[in-house]
Amino acid sequence: MxxxxxxxxxxxxxxxxxxxxxxxxxxxxxxxxxxxxxxxxxxxxxxxxxxxxxxxxxxxxxxxxxxxxxxxxxxxxxxxxxxxxxxxxxxxxxxxxxxxxxxxxxxxxxxxxxxxxxxxxxxxxxxxxxxxxxxxxxxxxxxxxxxxxxxxxxxxxxxxxxxxxxxxxxxxLPAADYIGGLAEVVKAGFIADPVILDRIEEDPEGATRPEGRHTRELIERAIAVKAEVVSDDLRESGRREILNYGHTLGHAIERAEGYTFRHGYAVSIGMVYAAELARLDGRLDAEAVRRHRSILTSVGLPTSYSDAAWPGLRQSMRVDKKARGATLRFVVLDGIAKPAILAGPSTGLLDAAYGAVSA
CATH class of the missing domain: 3.40.50.1970 (Rossmann fold)
Structure with a gap:
């Protein structure tokens, strides 16, 4: 080819x-x-x-x-x-x-x-x-x-x-590293290209292997999503922010783990958290949240994290690059492939969403 x-x-x-x-x-x-x-x-x-x-x-x-x-x-x-x-x-x-x-x-x-x-x-x-x-x-x-x-x-x-x-x-690549990379592929599917999600659901086991029947298509589609977004917004002054779906909590988890936790694993948990935020804010239906968990779990990615870690994670998110002053900002979904920004969510909303992903 x-x-x-x-x-x-x-x-x-x-x-x-x-x-x-x-x-x-x-x-x-x-x-x-x-x-x-x-x-x-x-x-x-x-x-x-x-x-x-x-x-x-x-x-x-x-x-x-x-x-x-x-x-x-x-x-x-x-x-x-x-x-x-x-x-x-x-x-x-x-x-x-x-x-x-x-x-x-x-x-x-x-x-x-x-x-x-x-x-x-x-x-x-x-x-x-x-x-x-x-x-x-x-x-x-x-x-x-x-x-x-x-x-x-x-x-x-x-x-x-x-x-x-x-x-x-x-x-x-070690299998765990390859699977970690799949989180960013799944992310591209949720924010922009639902065909990615369809391909993974057709053959989740194949998606976890470099030799899978859809591997090259998944890679090319994910790259195409990022290429299109960054071409429109090189310096993250607007639309490029959507590429951070799942990253606000994800980066906080990485920091809590001393950067020994795979990036994709942290982003996977972060995407479920963002989906729960959107559901609780009335933006996303329960089926879309279920689909997050189903797809991520099917390829071996985690969807929950320690309940005891929450106070530290919430504090870490305050220094996230997407924050504006004291206002936290999350990339969320108003539907599959419909990214949006949730700015300044209440403490109660943050806590309730984390309760849905805590182990």
């Missing part, structure tokens, strides 16, 4: 998300011909998966610097970013050189942030190797690192020059 190109606009230079199998050879084309030096930022444990990309860049004549960083969310730290800045400086990277980020969402977030801040912005190409990275983190130009106060509170908007999604890398 040939590679598919999904265009992303809204930035000064539109770019393509290329989806296919065995397409690392297209990486030099994504980088472009101006750069002489390429910094490849990738997790320490991803050497074997990243090697074909490194070879493709070297064969194209680039001087390649292999810059390994810690695995997972521990990479999204100011100390790791500072180390990469030092390595770029020692290697003499200029504004015509480029960064390539290969790995999961944490790695592409970090690589994008370093590219955005080095010399006030150099070219970056992202090569997500996880389902979460492909359908969410690598598309849209958001970059960031974490702080003790919250997730992604420090960052910049810096659209990539291109994104290369080689689905041949997905079978190497």
């Amino acid at each position: 040939t590679a598919r190109r999904i265009g992303v606009g809204g930035a000064a230079e539109p770019y393509d998300v290329v989806v296919g199998s065995g397409i690392f050879g297209e990486l030099p084309e994504q980088v472009g011909g101006k750069a002489a030096k390429i910094a490849v930022v990738r997790p320490e444990g991803l050497g074997e998966v990243a090697r074909p990309a490194l070879r493709a860049l070297q064969a194209a004549g680039y001087t390649v610097y292999d810059m390994a960083v810690p695995d997972g969310e521990s990479a999204k730290d100011i100390a790791v970013a500072a180390d990469l800045w030092s390595r770029l400086g020692r290697a003499g990277f200029t504004r015509t050189d480029a960064v390539v980020g290969i790995g999961g969402g944490a790695t592409t977030d970090l690589a994008g942030f370093v590219a955005a801040t080095w010399l006030r912005g150099v070219r970056v190409v992202l090569v997500p190797t996880t389902l979460l990275g492909m359908v969410d983190a690598a598309v849209g130009g958001k970059t960031g690192i974490n702080t003790p106060e919250g997730k992604n509170l420090v960052g910049a908007f810096h659209p990539p020059a291109g994104v290369l999604c080689d689905i041949a890398t997905l079978p190497s």
